[in-house]
Amino acid sequence: MNNIIVLPMVIPLFTAIILIFFLSYVRVQYWLSLVALVITAALSGYILELIQREGILRLDFGQWPPPFGILFVADSFATILVLTASIVSALILIYAYYAGQSEHDHPRFFYSLILFLVAGVNGSFLTGDIFNLFVCFEVMLLASYVLITLGGRKRQLRESVKYIGINVLSSWLFLVAIAYLYGTAGTLNMAHLAERMAEAGPTPLITVISILFLIVFSLKAGLLLYFWLPGAYSAPPTAVAALFGALLTKVGIYALFRIFSLLFYHDPFVSETLLGIMAALTLIGGSIGAVAYNDIRHIVAYNVVIAVGFILVGLAIATPAAIEGSIYYLIHDMIAKGLLFLLAGTIVTLTGTGKIEEMSGLIRHYPLLGWLFFIVILSLVGIPPLSGFIGKVLLGQGAVQAEAYLLLGLAFLSSLFVLYSLLRIFLNCFWGETTISEGEETPLRKGLIIPSFILAMLMFGLGLGAELLAPYVKEAAETLLNPNLYIEPILYQ
Amino acid sequence: METLIILLTGFLVSVAVYLLLSRSLVRVIIGTSLLSHAVHLLLLTMGGLKKGGVPIIGEKTLAYTDALPQALILTAIVINFGVTALFLVLAFRTYQETGTEQLDQLRGMADE
Amino acid sequence: MKINDVILQTVTKIAVFIILTFAVDLFFAGHHHPGGGFVAGLVFASAFVLLGLAFDLETVRKGAPFDFKKLGALGGFLAVGTGLLALIWDASFLTQTFITVSLPIIGELDVATVTLFEAGVAFTVIGVVVTVIMGISEGR
Numbered sequence: 144m145n146n147i148i149v150l151p152m153v154i155p156l157f158t159a160i161i162l163i164f165f166l167s168y169v170r171v172q173y174w175l176s177l178v179a180l181v182i183t184a185a186l187s188g189y190i191l192e193l194i195q196r197e198g199i200l201r202l203d204f205g206q207w208p209p210p211f212g213i214l215f216v217a218d219s220f221a222t223i224l225v226l227t228a229s230i231v232s233a234l235i236l237i238y239a240y241y242a243g244q245s246e247h248d249h250p251r252f253f254y255s256l257i258l259f260l261v262a263g264v265n266g267s268f269l270t271g272d273i274f275n276l277f278v279c280f281e282v283m284l285l286a287s288y289v290l291i292t293l294g295g296r297k298r299q300l301r302e303s304v305k306y307i308g309i310n311v312l313s314s315w316l317f318l319v320a321i322a323y324l325y326g327t328a329g330t331l332n333m334a335h336l337a338e339r340m341a342e343a344g345p346t347p348l349i350t351v352i353s354i355l356f357l358i359v360f361s362l363k364a365g366l367l368l369y370f371w372l373p374g375a376y377s378a379p380p381t382a383v384a385a386l387f388g389a390l391l392t393k394v395g396i397y398a399l400f401r402i403f404s405l406l407f408y409h410d411p412f413v414s415e416t417l418l419g420i421m422a423a424l425t426l427i428g429g430s431i432g433a434v435a436y437n438d439i440r441h442i443v444a445y446n447v448v449i450a451v452g453f454i455l456v457g458l459a460i461a462t463p464a465a466i467e468g469s470i471y472y473l474i475h476d477m478i479a480k481g482l483l484f485l486l487a488g489t490i491v492t493l494t495g496t497g498k499i500e501e502m503s504g505l506i507r508h509y510p511l512l513g514w515l516f517f518i519v520i521l522s523l524v525g526i527p528p529l530s531g532f533i534g535k536v537l538l539g540q541g542a543v544q545a546e547a548y549l550l551l552g553l554a555f556l557s558s559l560f561v562l563y564s565l566l567r568i569f570l571n572c573f574w575g576e577t578t579i580s581e582g583e584e585t586p587l588r589k590g591l592i593i594p595s596f597i598l599a600m601l602m603f604g605l606g607l608g609a610e611l612l613a614p615y616v617k618e619a620a621e622t623l624l625n626p627n628l629y630i631e632p633i634l635y636q
Numbered sequence: 637m638e639t640l641i642i643l644l645t646g647f648l649v650s651v652a653v654y655l656l657l658s659r660s661l662v663r664v665i666i667g668t669s670l671l672s673h674a675v676h677l678l679l680l681t682m683g684g685l686k687k688g689g690v691p692i693i694g695e696k697t698l699a700y701t702d703a704l705p706q707a708l709i710l711t712a713i714v715i716n717f718g719v720t721a722l723f724l725v726l727a728f729r730t731y732q733e734t735g736t737e738q739l740d741q742l743r744g745m746a747d748e
Numbered sequence: 749m750k751i752n753d754v755i756l757q758t759v760t761k762i763a764v765f766i767i768l769t770f771a772v773d774l775f776f777a778g779h780h781h782p783g784g785g786f787v788a789g790l791v792f793a794s795a796f797v798l799l800g801l802a803f804d805l806e807t808v809r810k811g812a813p814f815d816f817k818k819l820g821a822l823g824g825f826l827a828v829g830t831g832l833l834a835l836i837w838d839a840s841f842l843t844q845t846f847i848t849v850s851l852p853i854i855g856e857l858d859v860a861t862v863t864l865f866e867a868g869v870a871f872t873v874i875g876v877v878v879t880v881i882m883g884i885s886e887g888r
Contacts (some may be wrong), residue, residue, distance in 0.1 A: 300734070325683065
């Protein structure tokens with residue numbers, strides 16, 4: 144019994160509820176939620192250390208032993224993601240506070256909603272029961288539905304109708320898949336399911352169910368079925384978009400990793416071939432989208448799609464090195480996408496337009512902003528010593544070992560498209576003659592640039608300190624590749 | 637009995653799909669609501685339909701019903717309730733803001 | 749146009765109390781029989797909605813002069829709080845417990861933490877439903 148592992152979900156949840164009593168005190172709300180997120184981050188760091196010492200931790204809710212009750216399971220993979228998510232959302236919260244006065248009309252529920260979102264995200268990472276995963280997904284999505292409409296501009300409302308529609312439909316499919324899974328296996332506990340799936344082998348029914356799950360999580364993660372993503376991610380205010388870009392698709396990716404490494408790895412057609420094809424198509428589609436648009440928000444949103452494809456290449460290859468690379472890249476991408484969306488949003492707020500041809504010479508007035516943007520570009524492309532490098536190298540290594548040269552080629556070619564699409568923003572917006580005359584520029588508040596700066600420092604830290612993180616990532620990859628390591632502590636201890 | 641329920645589920649899904657494909661936002665919302673009712677029935681059927689007592693050891697009944705699908709459905713209903721309420725509010729706001737709830741008229745407005 | 753709704757209003761005046769009593773009954777029935785916090789909350793909220801339909805929202809606000817958003821939050825607080833209470837006694841999250849008390853007239857009664865949890869759920873449902881309906885009918 145380890146009550147500590149429920150805290151990363153319960154602390155944000157509880158704080159979010161308490162915040163509703165302080166609706167009119169924005170400052171109190173801000174500080175409370177910041178403290179809650181910092182505590183959550185610290186606790187998840189501690190849990191990560193605890194897992195190193197004691198192995199996978201589990202908590203049975205209401206002392207119902209698995210597989211009867213629902214439970215939380217903390218392994219290295221989940222906890223690393225919880226830690227990163229908490230840190231990134233805390234930083235985005237700081238940005239939101241300073242941007243808040245100008246950007247949102249109704250910031251009263253804003254902090255509550257962010258905390259609900261974080262609670263849902265952390266819960267999805269930590270849960271060990273597939274129906275509970277659905278519930279946590281819904282908590283996260285409900286919060287995101289409201290967040291995307293905050294401000295209530297026409298464009299936001301229109302995008303949110305699409306966003307909610309597509310997500311309601313995918314949640315429905317999720318329930319259908321769960322129903323079939325329950326009818327087939329008679330359990331919903333993930334470890335128990337894994338055992339039953341291993342006994343049954345790849346029967347046609349199980350293959351169908353696995354494809355259903357693939358569709359569900361592909362919709363949520365934006366793997367191939369990403370058509371809803373650019374619109375939805377470019378509509379909301381900056382801080383919300385950053386939160387979406389950093390966290391939401393990552394939960395879908397986490398679910399894909401968990402499901403296809405634990406439950407449905409018996410049929411290589413689905414878990415390798417189909418996933419590989421989908422990842423490849425995602426890379427191609429994302430690259431085309433990133434180059435095709437002229438709106439900075441759209442370009443950035445398509446970069447999310449590329450990253451999704453890139454990370455899932457690792458899952459499709461599924462060698463130890465590739466999985467490790469994917470995990471490194473997943474952590475890196477949470478930080479980098481948060482930063483990228485913050486910077487892009489800041490640029491849009493400063494210039495009042497999203498079209499890259501309408502701005503120029505920003506670096507004269509905002510040098511720090513410009514260089515931060517440049518650092519993100521380098522990091523996303525994978526230049527050492529920044530954080531994207533280690534993930535790309537390991538993934539490349541894994542692909543070479545598995546002789547998946549096509550995927551390797553596409554993955555690295557997509558990096559070039561990332562470079563091109565973002566450099567286009569950089570050259571158009573920051574280089575060139577400035578269009579804003581001296582003294583006329585909108586001042587850039589410190590509160591907006593400090594979170595971005597910390598995120599950039601985190602990217603350096605992750606790149607240089609990859610060695611420190613190595614034992615955790617190694618263990619995470621081991622657990623993913625060897626389901627028995629996951630099943631054992633849950634069912635037999 | 638299972639066959640009947642499955643047929644009912646299929647009927648509900650087809651009605652829901654018809655509604656989802658319509659242009660009116662309110663109909664789309666009713667469609668999503670019907671969809672989830674269909675899946676609740678499916679969940680119930682997947683757990684096995686049978687008569688029996690509560691699944692507690694010591695109660696003197698021969699057949700037990702499976703309590704899990706009912707718990708799942710209850711949770712799913714609550715979530716569906718939340719989502720539908722929110723979707724309705726959003727539809728109303730959209731109607732207020734844009735003056736239409738026809739989806740084809742919402743498309744591609746040049747307002748920014 | 750003024751609609752004549754005398755019948756609706758008269759029926760509502762009586763029906764509201766029946767609905768509210770039924771909601772309370774459902775809530776306590778939920779301990780061992782079908783019923784419970786969610787259903788009770790919905791029925792409870794429907795009474796307020798009926799009031800709003802038959803009269804107007806002002807009547808509801810006068811009859812129940814508190815912030816329904818805060819009521820919802822209080823419910824969430826209770827529900828999560830009872831889960832967290834278990835942590836103090838070093839039991840797993842959401843562990844429940846009960847004591848049996850003997851009361852005059854009523855007799856033996858199980859007092860369980862799950863009742864508190866259910867009360868939380870009921871409050872949340874009432875808060876959310878009434879807030880949403882009021883939000884829509886007022887046009888924000």
